[in-house]
Amino acid sequence: MKRTKCNIKNKKNKRTIFIILTKLILFIAVVSIAFIISINQRVKISSNVTFNQENDQKETSEKASEKVSEKGVDQFEGISVINDNRGVPVLCYHSINSDPLKKNSITMSKEKFREQLKIIKDSGYITLTMAELNDYLFKDKSMPEKSVVISFDDGYRDNYNNAFPILKEFNMNATIFVISSYLNRDSYLTAEEIKEMSDYGIDIESHTVSHVKLSTLSYKDQLKELKNSKDTIENITGKPVISIAYPEGKFNKDTKKATLEAGYSMGFTIERGYADRNDNPAQLNRICVDYTYKPNNIINVLKNLKK
Ligand SMILES: [Zn+2]
The missing domain is CATH 3.20.20.370 (Glycoside hydrolase/deacetylase)
Structure with missing residues (x-):
């Protein structure tokens, strides 16, 4: 009888531990997913920032090359040019x-x-x-x-x-x-x-x-x-x-x-x-x-x- 009680108690304990473990795993899973999503968004935002920065730099360098071209330096750099008639x-x-x-x-x-x-x-x-x-x-x-x-x-x-x-x-x-x-x-x-x-x-x-x-x-x-x-x-x-x-x-x-x-x-x-x-x-x-x-x-x- 005592043994059976003990068995039941053991079973209860095991069940409790199982439930706690399951909850813990679920919790870790949820936190991990949330973490991964937030990292992804940060990467996206930072890549957008980089893209915008690159665009800004491109615009600045385009403006600079326009200024250079006014001075007569090669304004067609990077473009296929010809010098025939x-x-x-x-x-x-x-x-x-x-x-x-x-x-x-x-x-x-x-x-x-x-x-x-x-x-x-x-x-x-x-x-x-x-x-x-x-x-x-x-x-x-x-x-x-x-x-x-x-x-x-x-x-x-x-x-x-x-x-x-x-x-x-x-x-x-x-x-x-x-x-x-x-x-x-x-x-x-x-x-x-x-x-x-x-x-x-x-x-x-x-x-x-x-x-x-x-x-x-x-x-x-x-x-x-x-x-x-x-x-x-x-x-x-x-x-x-x-x-x-x-x-x-x-x-x-x-x-x-x-x-x-x-x-x-x-x-x-x-x-x-x-x-x-x-x-x-x-x-x-x-x-x-x-x-x-x-x-x-x-x-x-x-x-x-x-x-
Ligand atoms: Zn006219």
Whole structure:
């Protein structure tokens, strides 16, 4: 009897110990799992911090390299470059309108414009500044194997409202040829807007004072249009104006001479073709594109167009 009692007691003890052990194991398991989860989260947080720090550092070094490139040191480091005379497509746009139904040869919806820039970006093309184009064409400098220039004529206000945000989104360079006497008029860019875009890195260049067809003017009057517009824009942006796009692409012998005399390095027509090293600096080709261009048309323009 005593023995049986003892057995029962022993059994009870064993059961108690078993329960305590089980609880202990469960407790350890729960604590361990909680510990592992917290460690994981810490690793995630710290890796995010590292990622952000790396990004910050990348941004800082990108800014630094931009500054270096302004000083003329290799701005295309890490990009495949060429130094032959294959030329550069200089695309020509005009108005980038927010109304997708407005269709004419100089107006493109911002959706269409974004689609065209996206295919340029996705295909690995680098957008050159005017100074980089000038360096490649006339100073024997290399340029990225896939290079393109984005330009706009006339200086419509929608270039600021609609095109500028898309250029920023894709981190692209571009040039706007503005008509200096049209600044601050309805539908045209204001001085503040061109200053802001210039400070950001968009090139603001000349499209004359009054959008007159230069070939209809005397040499003296052409020179006036060229010099005065250059001065006005330089006074606003504080940067040198090095190129001009001739209104309606019209020019003559005098225009080319006056362009160089007025202090420009480059003069653009709208004759279709690539700008290359054999060109007269005051007679550079461009390629005007419009809303009818689908992504594959844009790629063809960038890859296949011969003079
Ligand atoms: Zn024009």
